[in-house]
Amino acid sequence: MPELPEVETVRRGLDKLIVGKQIVAVDCLCEKSLPIATADVNKIIVGATILAVRRRAKMLMIDLSGNYTLLIHLKMTGQMVYRGEANWGAGHPNDSFLGNLPDRSTRVIIRLSGDNTLFFNDQRKFGWIKLYPTTEIDDLPTMRKLGPEPLIGDPWPEFIRRVRRHPRLSIKATILDQTTIAGVGNIYADESLWLAKIHPATKVEQLSDDDLKRLLDGIKKSMADSLAAGGSTARNYVKADGTRGDYLDKFAAVYNRANQPCLRCGHDIAKIRVAGRGTQYCPNCQMLQ
DNA sequence: CTAGGATCCTGTCAGC
DNA sequence: TGCTGACAGGATCCTA
Numbered sequence: 676m677p678e679l680p681e682v683e684t685v686r687r688g689l690d691k692l693i694v695g696k697q698i699v700a701v702d703c704l705c706e707k708s709l710p711i712a713t714a715d716v717n718k719i720i721v722g723a724t725i726l727a728v729r730r731r732a733k734m735l736m737i738d739l740s741g742n743y744t745l746l747i748h749l750k751m752t753g754q755m756v757y758r759g760e761a762n763w764g765a766g767h768p769n770d771s772f773l774g775n776l777p778d779r780s781t782r783v784i785i786r787l788s789g790d791n792t793l794f795f796n797d798q799r800k801f802g803w804i805k806l807y808p809t810t811e812i813d814d815l816p817t818m819r820k821l822g823p824e825p826l827i828g829d830p831w832p833e834f835i836r837r838v839r840r841h842p843r844l845s846i847k848a849t850i851l852d853q854t855t856i857a858g859v860g861n862i863y864a865d866e867s868l869w870l871a872k873i874h875p876a877t878k879v880e881q882l883s884d885d886d887l888k889r890l891l892d893g894i895k896k897s898m899a900d901s902l903a904a905g906g907s908t909a910r911n912y913v914k915a916d917g918t919r920g921d922y923l924d925k926f927a928a929v930y931n932r933a934n935q936p937c938l939r940c941g942h943d944i945a946k947i948r949v950a951g952r953g954t955q956y957c958p959n960c961q962m963l964q
Numbered sequence: 965c966t967a968g969g970a971t972c973c974t975g976t977c978a979g980c
Numbered sequence: 981t982g983c984t985g986a987c988a989g990g991a992t993c994c995t996a
Binding site: 707752769779780797798800843844848950951 | 972975
């Protein structure tokens with residue numbers, strides 16, 4: 676699912692397409708995906724104009740006129756697809772990008788002025804769209820606790836302070852924790868650990884500040900590279916012009932490459948379980964300390 | 965407080 | 981073919 680680069684890719688797409696448009700109607704096909712009272716949907720969302728699209732960690736914020744904001748999390752399988760004057764989609768990669776919509780993964784349909792439509796598709800129903808007064812967003816506990824943004828400003832001082840809070844935890848579990856650093860998921864965890872030559876199961880207390888500096892650099896590099904290409908997807912991605920690209924062949928050094936040769940040393944990439952997640956790494960380059 | 969595990973859902977794939 | 985279990989890129993809640 677969408678990690679930071681993918682969510683930022685969604686944000687950039689939506690920013691171009693929906694800002695300035697009015698929400699004409701909202702169709703809720705799955706209550707769990709849109710836990711907002713129908714009365715509020717009709718009173719607050721319908722009729723509002725979209726002012727801005729923001730992102731923090733893996734969450735999207737769509738600011739509406741009337742001082743309300745839609746807070747969106749795509750979780751594992753959420754995606755946004757826009758149909759109308761443009762044909763665009765980003766998020767979890769599957770054929771819903773290209774097929775007729777709505778389909779059986781469609782959870783919410785947002786109808787916009789100018790006969791445009793925004794589909795929120797989410798196969799596993801883990802994602803959601805919530806509504807808050809704009810001024811309350813920053814005060815939400817989940818927002819307040821988030822670690823620094825990897826690609827904004829200098830995250831290092833906060834990153835090292837927050838990593839060191841968990842000396843006995845594996846480094847992979849630590850960086851997957853959104854309160855350590857924002858936006859890292861399973862792909863970028865594995866990729867950045869490979870770049871830094873750190874075994875995913877290493878305890879934090881075994882790592883030097885230099886190790887952790889390399890790891891943060893790896894997080895920044897893998898995310899920046901992915902973002903430059905329009906966000907990764909495991910199988911394919913649909914670019915703004917509707918064509919498909921293949922991320923993994925170009926970027927991923929370890930993710931989804933079990934039993935294939937390490938791009939650095941040629942040793943077979945191994946797959947193990949760390950922090951309850953499938954974990955790929957090079958047993959030769961990434962030694963356990 | 966910490967760390968580990970179960971859990972929310974649907975779909976796909978490997979193995980029998 | 982049909983069944984079963986494992987697994988999937990997230991994050992929260994529960995337990996010890």
